[in-house]
Amino acid sequence: MVKKTHVSVILFLLFAVFGMVIGIHIEMIDKIENQLPFSPGIETQEIADLRKANQDMKKRIKQLKSQVTIYEDEKTVENIVLQNLSSKVNEYKLLAGHQIVAGPGMIITLASTLDENIAMIVEQKRYLINLVNELRMAGAEVISINNHRITSRSEITLAGNHINANMTPMAPPYVIRAIGDIDDFQRYITYRTLLFELMEVDGINTSVEFADEVKIPALTKEKPMEFFQIIEDTQ
Template identity: 35%
Template sequence: MKRNYMSIIFIVFIIGLLSGILIKDYYKQEYLYINKDKLIKKEIKSTQKNIKVMSKEKKKMEKEIENLKSKNQDSKVANQINTLKEVLGYVDVKGSGLLIKIDAINDEIGNIANVVDYNKILLNIVNEIKVNGGEYISINNQRLNQYSEISLAGSHININSTPIAQPYNINVIGDIDELTDYINKKNTYLDSIGKNYQLKVETKIEKNITIEKMSIINKLEYIEGE
Protein backbone atom coordinates (compact mmCIF):
# COMPACT_ATOMS: atom_id res chain seq x y z
CA MET A 1 0.00 0.00 0.00
CA LYS A 2 2.78 2.27 0.89
CA ARG A 3 4.51 1.41 -2.36
CA ASN A 4 1.40 2.34 -4.35
CA TYR A 5 1.16 5.60 -2.49
CA MET A 6 4.76 6.45 -3.31
CA SER A 7 4.16 5.58 -6.95
CA ILE A 8 1.19 7.94 -7.10
CA ILE A 9 3.24 10.74 -5.56
CA PHE A 10 6.04 10.13 -8.05
CA ILE A 11 3.62 10.18 -11.01
CA VAL A 12 2.01 13.40 -9.76
CA PHE A 13 5.47 14.93 -9.40
CA ILE A 14 6.39 13.98 -12.95
CA ILE A 15 3.12 15.34 -14.28
CA GLY A 16 3.65 18.62 -12.41
CA LEU A 17 7.19 18.89 -13.67
CA LEU A 18 6.11 18.31 -17.26
CA SER A 19 3.27 20.79 -16.93
CA GLY A 20 5.69 23.39 -15.63
CA ILE A 21 8.02 22.85 -18.54
CA LEU A 22 5.17 23.09 -21.03
CA ILE A 23 3.87 26.30 -19.46
CA LYS A 24 7.38 27.75 -19.44
CA ASP A 25 7.89 26.88 -23.13
CA TYR A 26 4.51 28.38 -23.97
CA TYR A 27 5.35 31.67 -22.35
CA LYS A 28 8.77 31.60 -23.88
CA GLN A 29 7.33 31.05 -27.37
CA GLU A 30 4.71 33.70 -26.77
CA TYR A 31 7.44 36.11 -25.67
CA LEU A 32 9.47 35.33 -28.78
CA TYR A 33 6.48 35.87 -31.05
CA ILE A 34 5.70 39.17 -29.35
CA ASN A 35 9.32 40.30 -29.77
CA LYS A 36 9.40 39.23 -33.42
CA ASP A 37 6.20 41.13 -34.07
CA LYS A 38 7.70 44.23 -32.48
CA LEU A 39 10.89 43.82 -34.51
CA ILE A 40 8.93 43.44 -37.76
CA LYS A 41 6.86 46.53 -36.96
CA LYS A 42 10.04 48.42 -36.11
CA GLU A 43 11.68 47.35 -39.38
CA ILE A 44 8.57 48.40 -41.32
CA LYS A 45 8.64 51.83 -39.68
CA SER A 46 12.37 52.14 -40.34
CA THR A 47 11.90 51.12 -43.98
CA GLN A 48 9.06 53.61 -44.42
CA LYS A 49 11.25 56.32 -42.92
CA ASN A 50 14.11 55.41 -45.26
CA ILE A 51 11.76 55.50 -48.24
CA LYS A 52 10.69 59.02 -47.30
CA VAL A 53 14.31 60.12 -46.92
CA MET A 54 15.25 58.55 -50.26
CA SER A 55 12.25 60.17 -51.91
CA LYS A 56 13.39 63.57 -50.65
CA GLU A 57 16.96 62.87 -51.83
CA LYS A 58 15.62 61.81 -55.23
CA LYS A 59 13.70 65.06 -55.61
CA LYS A 60 16.77 66.99 -54.50
CA MET A 61 18.96 65.18 -57.04
CA GLU A 62 16.41 65.76 -59.81
CA LYS A 63 16.42 69.46 -58.98
CA GLU A 64 20.22 69.57 -59.04
CA ILE A 65 20.23 67.76 -62.40
CA GLU A 66 17.82 70.34 -63.82
CA ASN A 67 20.02 73.14 -62.48
CA LEU A 68 23.09 71.52 -64.05
CA LYS A 69 21.26 71.18 -67.36
CA SER A 70 20.29 74.84 -67.18
CA LYS A 71 23.85 75.87 -66.34
CA ASN A 72 25.18 73.66 -69.11
CA GLN A 73 22.78 75.28 -71.55
CA ASP A 74 23.85 78.72 -70.33
CA SER A 75 27.48 77.60 -70.74
CA LYS A 76 26.82 76.51 -74.34
CA VAL A 77 25.21 79.86 -75.12
CA ALA A 78 28.13 81.67 -73.49
CA ASN A 79 30.62 79.60 -75.53
CA GLN A 80 28.71 80.39 -78.72
CA ILE A 81 28.76 84.09 -77.90
CA ASN A 82 32.50 83.98 -77.14
CA THR A 83 33.17 82.12 -80.41
CA LEU A 84 31.14 84.70 -82.31
CA LYS A 85 33.08 87.50 -80.63
CA GLU A 86 36.35 85.86 -81.67
CA VAL A 87 35.21 85.39 -85.26
CA LEU A 88 34.00 89.00 -85.51
CA GLY A 89 37.23 90.26 -83.95
CA TYR A 90 35.77 91.76 -80.79
CA VAL A 91 38.26 90.04 -78.44
CA ASP A 92 42.00 89.40 -78.47
CA VAL A 93 43.10 85.92 -79.51
CA LYS A 94 46.32 84.04 -78.81
CA GLY A 95 47.77 80.89 -80.31
CA SER A 96 50.25 79.36 -82.71
CA GLY A 97 50.33 80.04 -86.41
CA LEU A 98 52.11 81.80 -89.23
CA LEU A 99 53.87 85.13 -89.82
CA ILE A 100 54.12 86.52 -93.35
CA LYS A 101 56.01 89.65 -94.34
CA ILE A 102 55.54 91.32 -97.74
CA ASP A 103 58.00 94.08 -98.75
CA ALA A 104 59.90 95.49 -101.71
CA ILE A 105 63.00 93.54 -102.71
CA ASN A 106 65.07 96.72 -102.23
CA ASP A 107 64.76 100.42 -101.43
CA GLU A 108 64.90 101.39 -105.11
CA ILE A 109 61.48 99.82 -105.73
CA GLY A 110 59.87 102.34 -103.41
CA ASN A 111 56.17 102.26 -102.58
CA ILE A 112 54.54 98.92 -103.41
CA ALA A 113 50.98 99.89 -102.44
CA ASN A 114 49.82 100.27 -106.07
CA VAL A 115 51.25 96.90 -107.13
CA VAL A 116 49.80 95.16 -104.06
CA ASP A 117 46.35 96.68 -104.48
CA TYR A 118 46.10 96.37 -108.29
CA ASN A 119 46.97 92.68 -108.15
CA LYS A 120 44.86 92.14 -105.03
CA ILE A 121 47.85 90.50 -103.39
CA LEU A 122 46.75 90.96 -99.78
CA LEU A 123 43.19 89.86 -100.58
CA ASN A 124 44.43 86.74 -102.36
CA ILE A 125 46.80 85.85 -99.51
CA VAL A 126 44.03 86.26 -96.94
CA ASN A 127 41.60 84.09 -98.88
CA GLU A 128 44.27 81.45 -99.52
CA ILE A 129 45.21 81.37 -95.84
CA LYS A 130 41.58 80.85 -94.85
CA VAL A 131 41.34 77.62 -96.83
CA ASN A 132 44.69 76.39 -95.49
CA GLY A 133 44.13 76.42 -91.74
CA GLY A 134 44.01 80.14 -90.95
CA GLU A 135 41.33 81.16 -88.45
CA TYR A 136 42.29 84.64 -87.23
CA ILE A 137 44.23 87.14 -89.35
CA SER A 138 45.61 90.64 -88.95
CA ILE A 139 47.64 92.87 -91.27
CA ASN A 140 49.84 95.50 -89.63
CA ASN A 141 47.83 95.00 -86.42
CA GLN A 142 44.51 95.53 -88.20
CA ARG A 143 42.25 92.59 -87.33
CA LEU A 144 40.29 91.13 -90.25
CA ASN A 145 36.86 89.57 -90.35
CA GLN A 146 34.24 89.01 -93.05
CA TYR A 147 33.29 92.70 -92.96
CA SER A 148 36.80 94.14 -93.32
CA GLU A 149 37.81 96.12 -96.40
CA ILE A 150 41.25 96.21 -98.00
CA SER A 151 41.49 99.07 -100.47
CA LEU A 152 43.86 101.62 -101.95
CA ALA A 153 43.51 105.18 -100.68
CA GLY A 154 45.87 107.51 -102.48
CA SER A 155 49.40 106.21 -102.02
CA HIS A 156 48.64 103.76 -99.25
CA ILE A 157 46.37 100.83 -98.47
CA ASN A 158 43.48 101.10 -96.03
CA ILE A 159 42.32 98.26 -93.84
CA ASN A 160 39.22 98.84 -91.72
CA SER A 161 39.42 102.47 -92.85
CA THR A 162 42.88 102.72 -91.27
CA PRO A 163 45.93 103.51 -93.47
CA ILE A 164 48.84 101.06 -93.31
CA ALA A 165 52.28 101.21 -94.86
CA GLN A 166 54.80 98.64 -96.06
CA PRO A 167 56.14 96.24 -95.06
CA TYR A 168 52.87 94.35 -94.73
CA ASN A 169 53.06 92.02 -91.75
CA ILE A 170 50.38 89.36 -91.82
CA ASN A 171 49.78 87.48 -88.56
CA VAL A 172 47.81 84.25 -88.72
CA ILE A 173 46.51 82.01 -85.91
CA GLY A 174 45.11 78.61 -86.83
CA ASP A 175 45.88 74.97 -87.49
CA ILE A 176 49.66 74.85 -87.23
CA ASP A 177 49.97 71.64 -89.27
CA GLU A 178 47.87 72.92 -92.17
CA LEU A 179 49.64 76.27 -92.17
CA THR A 180 53.03 74.54 -92.15
CA ASP A 181 52.01 72.38 -95.11
CA TYR A 182 50.76 75.49 -96.88
CA ILE A 183 54.04 77.39 -96.76
CA ASN A 184 56.08 74.27 -97.58
CA LYS A 185 54.20 73.55 -100.80
CA LYS A 186 55.98 74.32 -104.08
CA ASN A 187 54.52 76.78 -106.61
CA THR A 188 52.13 78.34 -104.09
CA TYR A 189 50.73 81.81 -104.55
CA LEU A 190 53.28 83.12 -102.06
CA ASP A 191 56.12 81.81 -104.24
CA SER A 192 54.67 83.48 -107.33
CA ILE A 193 54.53 86.92 -105.68
CA GLY A 194 58.30 87.19 -105.34
CA LYS A 195 58.86 86.06 -108.91
CA ASN A 196 56.22 88.19 -110.62
CA TYR A 197 56.08 91.47 -108.70
CA GLN A 198 59.60 92.14 -107.40
CA LEU A 199 58.40 91.60 -103.85
CA LYS A 200 60.15 89.93 -100.96
CA VAL A 201 58.08 87.33 -99.11
CA GLU A 202 59.18 85.98 -95.74
CA THR A 203 57.32 83.31 -93.77
CA LYS A 204 57.79 81.91 -90.30
CA ILE A 205 55.93 79.44 -88.12
CA GLU A 206 55.42 80.94 -84.67
CA LYS A 207 54.06 79.27 -81.53
CA ASN A 208 53.08 82.40 -79.61
CA ILE A 209 51.08 84.94 -81.61
CA THR A 210 48.68 87.55 -80.26
CA ILE A 211 46.13 89.19 -82.53
CA GLU A 212 44.38 92.14 -80.96
CA LYS A 213 40.69 92.86 -81.26
CA MET A 214 39.26 95.34 -83.76
CA SER A 215 39.07 98.94 -82.67
CA ILE A 216 36.35 100.18 -85.06
CA ILE A 217 32.79 99.24 -85.98
CA ASN A 218 32.58 96.85 -88.92
CA LYS A 219 31.44 97.93 -92.34
CA LEU A 220 29.27 95.40 -94.14
CA GLU A 221 31.70 94.68 -96.96
CA TYR A 222 33.00 91.18 -97.65
CA ILE A 223 36.58 90.26 -98.46
CA GLU A 224 36.64 88.84 -101.95
CA GLY A 225 39.34 87.39 -104.14
CA GLU A 226 39.77 87.80 -107.86
Protein backbone atom coordinates in the same frame (compact mmCIF):
# COMPACT_ATOMS: atom_id res chain seq x y z
CA MET B 1 10.63 82.03 -61.93
CA VAL B 2 10.33 81.83 -65.73
CA LYS B 3 9.75 85.57 -65.97
CA LYS B 4 12.77 86.23 -63.75
CA THR B 5 14.92 83.99 -65.95
CA HIS B 6 13.81 85.85 -69.07
CA VAL B 7 14.66 89.18 -67.47
CA SER B 8 18.09 87.87 -66.47
CA VAL B 9 18.74 86.64 -70.01
CA ILE B 10 17.77 89.99 -71.51
CA LEU B 11 19.94 91.89 -69.04
CA PHE B 12 22.83 89.55 -69.70
CA LEU B 13 22.58 90.11 -73.46
CA LEU B 14 22.41 93.87 -72.99
CA PHE B 15 25.48 93.87 -70.76
CA ALA B 16 27.36 91.55 -73.13
CA VAL B 17 26.77 93.90 -76.07
CA PHE B 18 27.57 96.91 -73.88
CA GLY B 19 30.86 95.30 -72.84
CA MET B 20 31.80 94.70 -76.48
CA VAL B 21 31.07 98.33 -77.40
CA ILE B 22 33.09 99.53 -74.42
CA GLY B 23 36.11 97.52 -75.55
CA ILE B 24 36.02 99.11 -79.00
CA HIS B 25 35.63 102.62 -77.52
CA ILE B 26 38.72 102.18 -75.35
CA GLU B 27 40.82 101.42 -78.43
CA MET B 28 39.34 104.33 -80.36
CA ILE B 29 40.06 106.77 -77.50
CA ASP B 30 43.70 105.62 -77.53
CA LYS B 31 43.90 106.33 -81.27
CA ILE B 32 42.25 109.75 -80.92
CA GLU B 33 44.64 110.74 -78.17
CA ASN B 34 47.68 109.61 -80.17
CA GLN B 35 46.53 111.66 -83.16
CA LEU B 36 46.13 114.90 -81.22
CA PRO B 37 48.78 117.45 -82.26
CA PHE B 38 51.61 118.11 -79.85
CA SER B 39 53.75 121.25 -79.94
CA PRO B 40 56.20 121.53 -77.00
CA GLY B 41 55.94 124.93 -75.32
CA ILE B 42 52.94 126.11 -77.33
CA GLU B 43 50.33 123.47 -76.56
CA THR B 44 47.00 125.26 -76.27
CA GLN B 45 44.72 124.95 -73.25
CA GLU B 46 42.02 123.52 -75.50
CA ILE B 47 44.21 120.58 -76.53
CA ALA B 48 45.29 120.02 -72.93
CA ASP B 49 41.65 119.96 -71.82
CA LEU B 50 40.77 117.53 -74.60
CA ARG B 51 43.58 115.18 -73.60
CA LYS B 52 42.39 115.33 -70.00
CA ALA B 53 38.80 114.61 -71.06
CA ASN B 54 39.94 111.63 -73.12
CA GLN B 55 41.91 110.24 -70.19
CA ASP B 56 38.94 110.65 -67.86
CA MET B 57 36.61 109.01 -70.38
CA LYS B 58 39.04 106.13 -70.89
CA LYS B 59 39.24 105.58 -67.12
CA ARG B 60 35.45 105.64 -66.78
CA ILE B 61 34.97 103.23 -69.67
CA LYS B 62 37.40 100.76 -68.11
CA GLN B 63 35.49 100.99 -64.84
CA LEU B 64 32.21 100.28 -66.63
CA LYS B 65 33.74 97.38 -68.51
CA SER B 66 34.97 95.91 -65.22
CA GLN B 67 31.48 96.26 -63.72
CA VAL B 68 29.92 94.58 -66.76
CA THR B 69 32.34 91.65 -66.46
CA ILE B 70 31.55 91.25 -62.76
CA TYR B 71 27.82 91.30 -63.47
CA GLU B 72 28.12 88.70 -66.24
CA ASP B 73 30.20 86.38 -64.06
CA GLU B 74 27.78 86.65 -61.14
CA LYS B 75 24.73 85.92 -63.26
CA THR B 76 26.25 82.99 -65.16
CA VAL B 77 27.16 81.27 -61.86
CA GLU B 78 23.55 81.54 -60.70
CA ASN B 79 21.83 80.26 -63.83
CA ILE B 80 22.63 77.31 -66.13
CA VAL B 81 20.73 79.03 -68.96
CA LEU B 82 22.98 82.05 -68.67
CA GLN B 83 26.07 79.82 -68.57
CA ASN B 84 25.13 78.38 -71.96
CA LEU B 85 24.24 81.84 -73.23
CA SER B 86 27.58 83.21 -72.02
CA SER B 87 29.38 80.48 -73.94
CA LYS B 88 27.46 81.41 -77.09
CA VAL B 89 28.13 85.12 -76.62
CA ASN B 90 31.87 84.47 -76.28
CA GLU B 91 31.77 82.30 -79.40
CA TYR B 92 30.11 85.06 -81.41
CA LYS B 93 32.51 87.64 -80.01
CA LEU B 94 35.37 85.49 -81.25
CA LEU B 95 33.84 85.05 -84.70
CA ALA B 96 33.18 88.79 -84.93
CA GLY B 97 36.79 89.53 -83.98
CA HIS B 98 36.09 91.23 -80.66
CA GLN B 99 38.44 89.12 -78.53
CA ILE B 100 42.23 89.06 -78.34
CA VAL B 101 43.44 85.60 -79.33
CA ALA B 102 46.70 83.66 -79.38
CA GLY B 103 47.74 80.29 -80.74
CA PRO B 104 50.19 78.46 -83.01
CA GLY B 105 50.66 79.85 -86.48
CA MET B 106 52.92 81.87 -88.72
CA ILE B 107 54.00 85.40 -89.51
CA ILE B 108 54.50 86.50 -93.13
CA THR B 109 56.23 89.78 -93.90
CA LEU B 110 55.95 91.49 -97.29
CA ALA B 111 58.59 94.15 -97.90
CA SER B 112 59.86 95.96 -100.96
CA THR B 113 63.22 94.96 -102.42
CA LEU B 114 63.19 98.29 -104.25
CA ASP B 115 63.26 101.85 -102.93
CA GLU B 116 59.59 102.50 -103.66
CA ASN B 117 56.11 102.15 -102.23
CA ILE B 118 54.67 98.72 -103.00
CA ALA B 119 51.07 99.59 -102.08
CA MET B 120 50.03 100.19 -105.68
CA ILE B 121 51.36 96.89 -107.04
CA VAL B 122 50.03 94.98 -104.01
CA GLU B 123 46.55 96.34 -104.68
CA GLN B 124 46.66 96.01 -108.48
CA LYS B 125 47.69 92.36 -108.28
CA ARG B 126 45.39 91.69 -105.30
CA TYR B 127 48.29 90.13 -103.44
CA LEU B 128 46.99 90.76 -99.92
CA ILE B 129 43.44 89.69 -100.75
CA ASN B 130 44.65 86.52 -102.48
CA LEU B 131 47.01 85.76 -99.62
CA VAL B 132 44.24 86.14 -97.03
CA ASN B 133 41.94 83.87 -99.06
CA GLU B 134 44.64 81.24 -99.50
CA LEU B 135 45.49 81.32 -95.79
CA ARG B 136 41.84 80.70 -94.98
CA MET B 137 41.82 77.75 -97.37
CA ALA B 138 44.97 76.48 -95.64
CA GLY B 139 43.14 76.44 -92.31
CA ALA B 140 43.84 79.88 -90.84
CA GLU B 141 41.31 80.53 -88.09
CA VAL B 142 42.30 84.13 -87.31
CA ILE B 143 44.24 86.59 -89.51
CA SER B 144 45.60 90.11 -89.05
CA ILE B 145 47.52 92.54 -91.26
CA ASN B 146 49.73 95.07 -89.49
CA ASN B 147 47.80 94.28 -86.29
CA HIS B 148 44.43 94.96 -87.95
CA ARG B 149 42.09 92.01 -87.38
CA ILE B 150 40.67 90.69 -90.65
CA THR B 151 37.08 89.46 -90.41
CA SER B 152 34.39 88.58 -92.92
CA ARG B 153 33.43 92.28 -93.08
CA SER B 154 36.95 93.69 -93.42
CA GLU B 155 37.96 95.54 -96.55
CA ILE B 156 41.46 95.69 -98.05
CA THR B 157 41.56 98.57 -100.52
CA LEU B 158 43.89 101.13 -102.05
CA ALA B 159 43.37 104.69 -100.80
CA GLY B 160 45.73 107.15 -102.44
CA ASN B 161 49.25 105.82 -102.01
CA HIS B 162 48.49 103.42 -99.17
CA ILE B 163 46.31 100.41 -98.42
CA ASN B 164 43.40 100.56 -95.98
CA ALA B 165 42.19 97.72 -93.79
CA ASN B 166 39.10 98.29 -91.66
CA MET B 167 39.08 101.93 -92.84
CA THR B 168 42.58 102.45 -91.38
CA PRO B 169 45.68 103.21 -93.50
CA MET B 170 48.59 100.77 -93.42
CA ALA B 171 52.17 101.32 -94.55
CA PRO B 172 54.57 98.63 -95.76
CA PRO B 173 56.07 96.33 -94.75
CA TYR B 174 52.88 94.32 -94.45
CA VAL B 175 52.99 91.82 -91.60
CA ILE B 176 50.38 89.09 -91.86
CA ARG B 177 49.75 86.96 -88.78
CA ALA B 178 47.71 83.76 -89.00
CA ILE B 179 46.67 81.29 -86.31
CA GLY B 180 46.15 77.67 -87.30
CA ASP B 181 47.81 74.28 -87.66
CA ILE B 182 51.53 74.81 -88.27
CA ASP B 183 51.89 71.58 -90.28
CA ASP B 184 49.13 72.71 -92.66
CA PHE B 185 50.79 76.13 -92.98
CA GLN B 186 54.15 74.54 -93.76
CA ARG B 187 52.58 72.40 -96.48
CA TYR B 188 50.86 75.49 -97.89
CA ILE B 189 54.12 77.46 -98.02
CA THR B 190 56.03 74.56 -99.57
CA TYR B 191 53.61 73.19 -102.13
CA ARG B 192 50.40 75.11 -102.61
CA THR B 193 51.08 78.70 -103.64
CA LEU B 194 52.70 80.62 -106.48
CA LEU B 195 51.97 83.97 -104.85
CA PHE B 196 55.40 84.34 -103.31
CA GLU B 197 57.12 83.74 -106.67
CA LEU B 198 54.84 86.27 -108.37
CA MET B 199 55.49 88.86 -105.66
CA GLU B 200 59.24 88.33 -105.93
CA VAL B 201 59.06 89.09 -109.65
CA ASP B 202 57.31 92.37 -108.76
CA GLY B 203 60.01 93.37 -106.28
CA ILE B 204 58.26 92.17 -103.13
CA ASN B 205 60.35 90.12 -100.72
CA THR B 206 58.53 87.62 -98.50
CA SER B 207 59.75 86.11 -95.25
CA VAL B 208 57.92 83.43 -93.25
CA GLU B 209 58.27 82.59 -89.58
CA PHE B 210 56.46 79.78 -87.77
CA ALA B 211 55.74 80.21 -84.07
CA ASP B 212 54.14 78.22 -81.25
CA GLU B 213 52.28 81.36 -80.16
CA VAL B 214 51.05 84.12 -82.42
CA LYS B 215 49.05 86.90 -80.77
CA ILE B 216 46.36 88.74 -82.73
CA PRO B 217 44.54 91.79 -81.31
CA ALA B 218 40.80 92.31 -81.25
CA LEU B 219 38.99 94.31 -83.90
CA THR B 220 39.04 98.02 -83.09
CA LYS B 221 37.16 99.53 -86.00
CA GLU B 222 34.66 98.36 -88.58
CA LYS B 223 31.99 99.77 -90.86
CA PRO B 224 28.62 100.24 -89.17
CA MET B 225 25.74 98.07 -90.35
CA GLU B 226 22.98 100.42 -91.49
CA PHE B 227 20.71 98.95 -94.13
CA PHE B 228 19.60 95.51 -92.99
CA GLN B 229 16.81 94.64 -90.59
CA ILE B 230 16.01 91.41 -88.80
CA ILE B 231 12.72 89.83 -89.85
CA GLU B 232 10.78 87.06 -88.22
CA ASP B 233 10.86 83.72 -89.97
CA THR B 234 7.21 82.84 -90.65
CA GLN B 235 7.91 79.49 -92.31
